[in-house]
Amino acid sequence: MNIELQLASDISNAFQLLFGLSLEASAIQLQPTRKEFEGNLTFIVFPYVKQTHKKPEELGELIGNYLINHTSYVSKYQVIKGFLNLTLQTKSWIQIFSEGIDFKFAKRSEKVMVEYSSPNTNKPLHLGHLRNNFLGWSISQILKEVGYEVMMVNLVNDRGIHICKSMLAYQKFGNGEKPSSTLKGDHLVGKYYVMFDKWYKEQVKEIAAKHRQENPSLSEEQAEELAEKEAPAILQAQEMLRKWEEGDPEIVALWKQMNSWVYEGFEATYRKIGVHFDKIYYESDTYLLGKDLVQEGLEKGIFYRKSDGSVWVDLTAEGLDHKLLLRSDGTSVYITQDLGTADMRYQDFPMNKLIYVVGNEQEYHFKVLKLILQKLGRPYAEGLYHLSYGMVELPEGKMKSREGTVVDADDLIEEMIETARERTLALGKIEGFTEEELQKLYHVLAMGALKYYLLRVEPSKKMLFNPKESIDFQGNTGVYIQYTYAKIASILRKAKAENISLSFTELQDFSDIEPIEQQLISAIVRYKQKVEEAAQEYAPSIIANHAYETAKTYNTFYNTFSILGESHPLKKQFRVILSYYVAEVLKRSFRLLGIEMPERM
RNA sequence: GGCUUCAUAGCUCAACUGGAUAGAGCAACUGCCUUCUAAGCAGUAGGUUUCUGGUUCGAGUCCAGAUGAAGUCACCA
Numbered sequence: 141m142n143i144e145l146q147l148a149s150d151i152s153n154a155f156q157l158l159f160g161l162s163l164e165a166s167a168i169q170l171q172p173t174r175k176e177f178e179g180n181l182t183f184i185v186f187p188y189v190k191q192t193h194k195k196p197e198e199l200g201e202l203i204g205n206y207l208i209n210h211t212s213y214v215s216k217y218q219v220i221k222g223f224l225n226l227t228l229q230t231k232s233w234i235q236i237f238s239e240g241i242d243f244k245f246a247k248r249s250e251k252v253m254v255e256y257s258s259p260n261t262n263k264p265l266h267l268g269h270l271r272n273n274f275l276g277w278s279i280s281q282i283l284k285e286v287g288y289e290v291m292m293v294n295l296v297n298d299r300g301i302h303i304c305k306s307m308l309a310y311q312k313f314g315n316g317e318k319p320s321s322t323l324k325g326d327h328l329v330g331k332y333y334v335m336f337d338k339w340y341k342e343q344v345k346e347i348a349a350k351h352r353q354e355n356p357s358l359s360e361e362q363a364e365e366l367a368e369k370e371a372p373a374i375l376q377a378q379e380m381l382r383k384w385e386e387g388d389p390e391i392v393a394l395w396k397q398m399n400s401w402v403y404e405g406f407e408a409t410y411r412k413i414g415v416h417f418d419k420i421y422y423e424s425d426t427y428l429l430g431k432d433l434v435q436e437g438l439e440k441g442i443f444y445r446k447s448d449g450s451v452w453v454d455l456t457a458e459g460l461d462h463k464l465l466l467r468s469d470g471t472s473v474y475i476t477q478d479l480g481t482a483d484m485r486y487q488d489f490p491m492n493k494l495i496y497v498v499g500n501e502q503e504y505h506f507k508v509l510k511l512i513l514q515k516l517g518r519p520y521a522e523g524l525y526h527l528s529y530g531m532v533e534l535p536e537g538k539m540k541s542r543e544g545t546v547v548d549a550d551d552l553i554e555e556m557i558e559t560a561r562e563r564t565l566a567l568g569k570i571e572g573f574t575e576e577e578l579q580k581l582y583h584v585l586a587m588g589a590l591k592y593y594l595l596r597v598e599p600s601k602k603m604l605f606n607p608k609e610s611i612d613f614q615g616n617t618g619v620y621i622q623y624t625y626a627k628i629a630s631i632l633r634k635a636k637a638e639n640i641s642l643s644f645t646e647l648q649d650f651s652d653i654e655p656i657e658q659q660l661i662s663a664i665v666r667y668k669q670k671v672e673e674a675a676q677e678y679a680p681s682i683i684a685n686h687a688y689e690t691a692k693t694y695n696t697f698y699n700t701f702s703i704l705g706e707s708h709p710l711k712k713q714f715r716v717i718l719s720y721y722v723a724e725v726l727k728r729s730f731r732l733l734g735i736e737m738p739e740r741m
Numbered sequence: 742g743g744c745u746u747c748a749u750a751g752c753u754c755a756a757c758u759g760g761a762u763a764g765a766g767c768a769a770c771u772g773c774c775u776u777c778u779a780a781g782c783a784g785u786a787g788g789u790u791u792c793u794g795g796u797u798c799g800a801g802u803c804c805a806g807a808u809g810a811a812g813u814c815a816c817c818a
Contacts, residue, residue, distance in 0.1 A: 171757065171760085174762095182760095184761090186760075187798095189798075220761070222760085222799090223761060302817095423818095448816090450816065460744090461744095464815080464816060467816040468816065473815090474818050499812095500746075500811095500812065500813095501812055501813070503745070507745095531811085531812085538811090564780090567778095585780090596755090597754065598755090600746085600747095601747080601754090602746095602747080602811075602812095603753080603754085604753070606752085609753090612766075612767065614766085615766040615767060615780095616754080616755095616765060616766040617766080619780060622780085623781075626780095627777080630777070630778065631778095634777070666757095669757095681754095681755095682757095685754095685765095688765080699779095699781070699783080700783095702777070703777060704777050740778085741780075
């Protein structure tokens with residue numbers, strides 16, 4: 141039995157015997173004692189002073205005394221104000237340790253689908269997409285780890301007016317340009333998307349000026365608004381979309397060609413960042429879905445039809461608005477296809493939870509989507525969850541693809557690899573590495589730094605990225621934790637050569653354990669609970685932070701005590717085992733974040 | 742304007758869900774490599790947790806208001 145549970149149950153008994161109060165053991169909260177006080181676990185007595193009619197200090201004394209006399213594992217207590225600090229018997233630490241290293245979770249019967257990435261095929265991935273991809277991948281690994289069956293899917297936005305914009309610009313200015321070794325397919329298409337925007341804006345400016353000349357009473361905004369609708373560029377793009385929907389062979393061929401370039405480019409980026417999907421959905425296949433759900437809603441009286449033929453749902457009772465589901469011309473809108481897609485997915489994979497990793501700008505949309513699916517009585521509706529994450533902003537504000545103010549994912553990755561290379565070579569610890577191993581190391585370190593940087597922040601929070609300050613390799617970083625791991629790996633190799641056993645059997649009665657070693661045991665034992673918490677909160681940051689704290693504590697230990705140089709054989713063995721499990725926790729944590737560990741660096 | 746979210750050291754982030762003297766990293770300054778990898782360790786300095794009230798044994802955390810920032814409120818996606 142877990143020592144905290146045991147203690148909670150004994151405290152509950154104390155209340156029963158001393159005061160005749162019955163308290164659920166589960167209601168008793170314990171917390172790690174703060175470093176500046178003596179003790180391992182703290183019980184706060186304030187909440188119970190009223191019921192027991194005792195002063196806080198007195199109550200702490202009574203319970204502390206009870207625990208000393210009635211349990212075998214509490215060796216000491218100290219009361220400070222309303223805080224009862226308990227010190228555990230040193231010999232129970234080995235027991236706590238050996239019982240706390242079961243890192244396996246029981247299988248769960250529930251299925252979870254995670255949608256993430258979901259790129260548009262008119263531009264390459266940028267830093268914001270990286271946050272999305274890392275989060276999606278990580279949360280999928282975490283949910284798998286705690287026992288769910290997980291299916292990772294991607295929904296590619298491969299159609300629509302924005303795609304036609306790059307197609308049109310390519311048709312006009314492309315001169316048959318093809319992707320090359322210096323220009324990946326997704327970057328090529330993105331180039332023409334930016335080109336369209338420039339072209340379009342010039343036209344708008346020109347037309348707006350003409351409008352103001354002809355009609356000086358127009359404001360600048362009004363003139364631009366008019367011009368935006370009249371510019372040939374946008375009219376031609378709309379025309380192209382119409383042709384695409386009709387299946388015009390020439391347009392469809394161009395669309396296929398350009399999308400295939402983009403997919404090759406995306407595939408290369410996905411490979412570099414180490415994410416993949418169990419299934420990829422394309423909006424060109426799903427954008428017509430959902431109309432039957434609208435019909436179903438009408439029949440059930442959940443939706444209503446206006447006189448112009450458009451279909452709506454009234455969500456005012458839920459504090460939201462009226463929401464359009466079908467245009468008056470019978471065509472669907474964004475949410476319509478999301479309804480249909482969700483239903484189709486349930487056919488593919490009858491999930492209990494459906495997680496959308498999508499930016500926080502779409503919170504309203506997903507609130508509406510969930511409500512509608514609930515109204516339609518879909519079995520998976522309750523489990524729909526929008527894993528909403530904050531934008532990655534630049535010092536100047538939001539990134540905008542059209543204006544080219546984005547941090548490109550491929551560029552950033554290259555920069556990170558280059559930094560990793562420079563730093564590694566500067567430190568000169570690469571004796572015995574093959575060229576291939578070096579390349580691998582640079583990649584592992586670069587991705588570790590980048591992923592940790594983006595994942596250590598709580599998902600819901602927006603974050604700031606300053607391109608002028610490169611991502612750190614020192615301090616609270618992925619590299620710091622990888623380095624800690626590599627140092628332990630080195631020790632373990634040597635320990636293996638010395639035939640030091642990793643078994644606890646010799647250590648049964650070992651109790652000569654330093655406070656910092658107790659802290660490490662606590663960190664190891666807490667790992668599983670942190671993973672559970674991360675799964676519940678959909679927050680990889682919880683695991684990242686715990687890994688950092690564990691590594692930090694280990695480094696203090698590493699610099700204070702000798703491990704392989706320890707003369708006492710049991711002590712030495714204990715420290716090797718301790719190191720082994722710290723490494724295990726770090727490696728498992730990082731695997732859940734999608735980060736690899738180097739055995740040497 | 743309505744709704745939602747956010748505001749913590751110069752900067753980037755934590756704070757075990759209401760607990761003790763609010764912690765880390767970066768940047769600055771001091772030390773520590775003939776000892777298991779110094780991408781490390783130890784230390785100094787840095788705070789009215791935006792502001793004003795309230796709730797209670799106790800508030801960065803809960804409530805109300807103010808100020809500031811972001812998002813959203815389309816027959817766009």
